[in-house]
Amino acid sequence: MPEVKTPVITYTGINQQVEHHDLDTTLLECSIMNQIPHIHECGGNGQCTTCRIRVMDGHSNLNPRTLKEQETARIRKWDPSIRLACQCYAKGDVSIQRLVWINSEINRLQLETIPEGIAEERPIAILFCDIRGFTKLASENSSFDVAHILNRFYTVLGDPILINNGVIYQYVGDEIIGLFGVSGGMKSKNCKDAVRAALGMQYAIERLNHIELVDFDVNIKMGIGINFGRAYIGHLGHPKHKQFAVVGDPVNTASRIQSYNKEAGTDILISDAVFKSIPADTLDIGRSFSNQMAGHDHATLLYELFGFKDMDIQLELQQSLDYLLRNEDAFASKFYDKVFTKAPEARALFKNNMASQGRLLTHMLGGIVYSMSRPEHLAMGLKLLGESHVRYGVHEAHYPVVLECLMETIREELGDLCNDKLLSAWKQALETVTSEMRRYAK
Ligand code: HEM
Ligand code: FES
Structure with missing residues (x-):
């Protein structure tokens, strides 16, 4: 044979x-x-x-x-x-x-569901973010520095959009536009994702001002406006150069809401449509404004947004992830040292190269935070991970040890950034992940 x-x-x-x-x-x-x-x-x-x-x-x-x-x-x-x-x-x-x-590429896959040549009406949340104070920075620094800083802005402000299942639609001058719910989904979730992105962007700007731009003598501010409504989405344009476009009154209104921040002296404003889409008592709201937008025959109610009333686990995790994994090899080696000290017999289960194993673990932690904005996928993903761990010889008793070691490593790596709220968010998220995986353990 x-x-x-x-x-x-x-x-x-x-x-x-x-x-x-x-x-x-x-x-x-x-x-x-x-x-x-x-x-x-x-x-x-x-x-x-x-x-x-x-x-x-x-x-x-x-x-x-x-x-x-x-x-x-x-x-x-x-x-x-x-x-x-x-x-x-x-x-x-x-x-x-x-x-x-990479995880941040996953969101762009939503664009594949958008029709070619025609525009389709879809309910979406639209976020406009304007960077202020950039002109001073641009006039006082070399074009090389300005290009570098602008790229940093686009990255740190774009990340909160991507990590919350949004799509970056455009950069126009000092403005970034994000869309949430392009390929469908519940309106409450899409609006909450946009709100969380706005809060993440606010935090990112503060960190940029206080750390990276501390030597530039500038204080960059931003204004964000969020609206929700039915807009037309499609790949439109010249037959040889079609591009993704979103048009309609909700988009223009979102832009005007963003501009109104200057007049109102606010940082983040959301429309009544966004406010009503999110369960009552979820948001920490400041002043409200009744504003007649250009082209509208009625006033639009706007709310100043401060944050979430209760701790939002996803926001806490998102704000600490890049800091935590800034040196992923160090994170992984610290973590595995702890595991092998507490459970020496577990060392024999790891057959492969520990460096690549470490990178897989930290990649997975990032993946968990990203996929929390798509919870339906996360649960299915953890089933496969739980089953593969049974094949690796992992048993139930290993999970509490790993959880404890992860929490200790997170506490140490967070250093000055560490606080009770952040630790509690990581604990809750990791407990959910490990208990889901553990269901498949022997
Ligand atoms: C928070 C919980 C955990 C996460 C997120 C996690 C993540 C991962 C990932 C992403 C892999 C790569 C392979 C795959 O995708 O199947 C992996 C492999 C592995 N994990 Fe975990 N894991 C967790 C808990 C544990 C526990 C409790 C143990 C027990 C000590 C363990 C031991 C292993 C082993 C032995 C491998 C295979 C390594 C090899 O083949 O060399 N993991 N883990
Ligand atoms: S479609 Fe293959 S892993 Fe989700």
Whole structure:
């Protein structure tokens, strides 16, 4: 009998080849088993599309598209080379490229559901953020410095939009526009995501002023306006240069709300439509204003936003994540030292290189914070992670040890930033994650 050759999977981006011994496992599972980072937000359930790959070679060695894949490919107009790794089984050599590399890219995938050539009316929350005080900075510094600082602004102000499941629509001069709910979802969630993004942006500006720009003698301020309504969304423009566009009265109103901050002496204003979409008593609100916007025959009620009334776990986690993981190798090695001191027998479970294992863990922590804005995916993702840990030989008693070590590492790494609220937010989030994973443990 001819010898059956074990399929080889080639990952083109990182030029790595692995043997795929278990033909009953998917290409996503093959990545996980070989410690190759492969984003899979819904845990391999064919729901999130984040595990998507481009098949560079060996297409005929894969199963045909599953029903879930066919539907996804139709809506997103994928060519036949794009597949979901969690739906692919290989019977021979295949060469693939992972298409989503970082968590912040996941949001842009929403844009694939937007129609080509026509505009469709969709209910969305729209956030306009204007950076003030930038002119002074621009006039007093070299264009090189200004370009560098502007890029920092775009990054630190864009991150809160992305981490809250929003899409960055445009940068216009000193203005950033974010959209929430482009591909659907509950209006209360979309408005709350926009509000959380605004609060995250406010915190980011404060940190930038006090740390990075401390030598520039400037005090950058910002004004944010948020509105909710039905706007027209589509890929529009010249047939050879179509671009994503969103138009309509709710968009113009959001821009005017942002401008009204100057007159009102406020930092963040939300419209009545946003206020009413979020459950009563959730928001910490200051003054309210009745304002007649240009082109409207009625007054719009605006509210000054200070924050959430109760602790918002996601906001707390988001504000500490980049600081916590600023040196991810140090975080991971500190954490594993603690685990192996408290549970020495656990050392034998780790078969792979500890440096890459550490990066996977910190990548996963970031992934958890990002995917909290898509809770339906998080639960499914944790099921797969819980099941894979059973295969690694992890048992129930390991979870409290790991939780304790993670909390100790977080407390130490947060240093001066550490406070009870932040620790409580991390504890609650990690308890949810570990208890979900633990359900599958022996
Ligand atoms: C907060 C809870 C935890 C998270 C977020 C987490 C995260 C991860 C991730 C992302 C991987 C990479 C492979 C995969 O995706 O399956 C992994 C592997 C692994 N984890 Fe965890 N883990 C957690 C708890 C634990 C616990 C309690 C143990 C027990 C000591 C453990 C031991 C391992 C082992 C042995 C591997 C495989 C390493 C290897 O093959 O060398 N993990 N973990
Ligand atoms: S679609 Fe494959 S992991 Fe979500």
